[in-house]
Amino acid sequence: MPTRAEAAASAVTLPSQGAFDGEMGAPASRVDPARARQRPLPTPKPLSSHGPARIIAMCNQKGGVGKTTSTINLGAALVEQGRRVLLIDLDPQGALSVGLGVPALQLDRTIYNALMERQTSLADVRLQTRVPGLDLVPSNIDLSAAEVQLVSEVAREQTLLRVLAGVRSEYDYVLIDCQPSLGLLTVNALTAAQGVIIPLECEYFSLRGVALLVDTIDKVKERLNPSLAIDGILATMYDARTVHCREVFSRVVEAFGDTVYQTVIQRTVRFPETTVAGQPITTWAPTSTGAGAYRDLAKEVLAQ
Numbered sequence: 001m002p003t004r005a006e007a008a009a010s011a012v013t014l015p016s017q018g019a020f021d022g023e024m025g026a027p028a029s030r031v032d033p034a035r036a037r038q039r040p041l042p043t044p045k046p047l048s049s050h051g052p053a054r055i056i057a058m059c060n061q062k063g064g065v066g067k068t069t070s071t072i073n074l075g076a077a078l079v080e081q082g083r084r085v086l087l088i089d090l091d092p093q094g095a096l097s098v099g100l101g102v103p104a105l106q107l108d109r110t111i112y113n114a115l116m117e118r119q120t121s122l123a124d125v126r127l128q129t130r131v132p133g134l135d136l137v138p139s140n141i142d143l144s145a146a147e148v149q150l151v152s153e154v155a156r157e158q159t160l161l162r163v164l165a166g167v168r169s170e171y172d173y174v175l176i177d178c179q180p181s182l183g184l185l186t187v188n189a190l191t192a193a194q195g196v197i198i199p200l201e202c203e204y205f206s207l208r209g210v211a212l213l214v215d216t217i218d219k220v221k222e223r224l225n226p227s228l229a230i231d232g233i234l235a236t237m238y239d240a241r242t243v244h245c246r247e248v249f250s251r252v253v254e255a256f257g258d259t260v261y262q263t264v265i266q267r268t269v270r271f272p273e274t275t276v277a278g279q280p281i282t283t284w285a286p287t288s289t290g291a292g293a294y295r296d297l298a299k300e301v302l303a304q
């Protein structure tokens, strides 16, 4: 039985092996491998009470793979199912905050204050979004100082875990939007989380970083957080029309099997539009394919 890291390593030996021999994509099947995996999804059960939350880190050290987009839209889709959701922006770029219409640069207090000041709690800095039931802990460039300042703290990896304890009982899910690095902030997210969702863009270079990410997750699990698990790998920016995309997806499924969500997020210009609109796709374009995909993902997450 290969370990996850071995599976990931085999998934990244693409250019010289199997379907990738010779002309890129030549032997690929015309069948859409994502569609072929589709099974009916269970209808989520209604809840009678809330909390304590399952904490999920949305993590991939590669930039621009759909972490922030998936955090916002999975969060909004879970709220549609009657769940209370807290989104944590753990990226100094503040894209999650901006994507929800929050002018992050103008905020005096953000996640940075909750992490670094003993007298400030997460409840002090969290905001309500325009979507009822969806709350946000915002971030801005101030957070970039935390990476350096945390180094000298006692139990520096557990800082986020500690501050989350105060609000966990109020929510059903806490989703943490990580920055594209495997630094101390991301290790804090992995230490606080029970699950990791890895958004993965369907292209060859995305696969190369997965082995390193899985290795980091394994180390955090071993040394800091034994209950950490990879909840799933989410294929993003999927385009069934390209052979390359279909091949990469097939290799990911070969390597990770059922850890790959059956839901795939199609590439569509609707997502960049939602950032400008400052709201989730489920409210901006409720009947779009993208909104439907994140609703399906929510069903998968709720069924886990």
Ligand SMILES: Nc1ncnc2c1ncn2[C@@H]1O[C@H](COP(=O)(O)OP(=O)(O)OP(=O)(O)O)[C@@H](O)[C@H]1O
Pocket: 062, 063, 064, 065, 066, 067, 068, 069, 070, 091, 095, 178, 179, 180, 236, 237, 238, 265, 266, 267, 268, 269, 270, 271, 272, 273, 275
């Ligand atoms: N399915 C999609 N189809 C098309 N564009 C997308 C899709 N998902 C995300 N995008 C766009 O791709 C860009 C990167 O997405 P996003 O910010 O979610 O990635 P990220 O992994 O959070 O990036 P970073 O590593 O910089 O934090 C954004 O402009 C976003 O609007």
Ligand SMILES: [Mg+2]
Pocket: 067, 068, 069, 091, 095, 096, 177, 178, 179
């Ligand atoms: Mg992001």
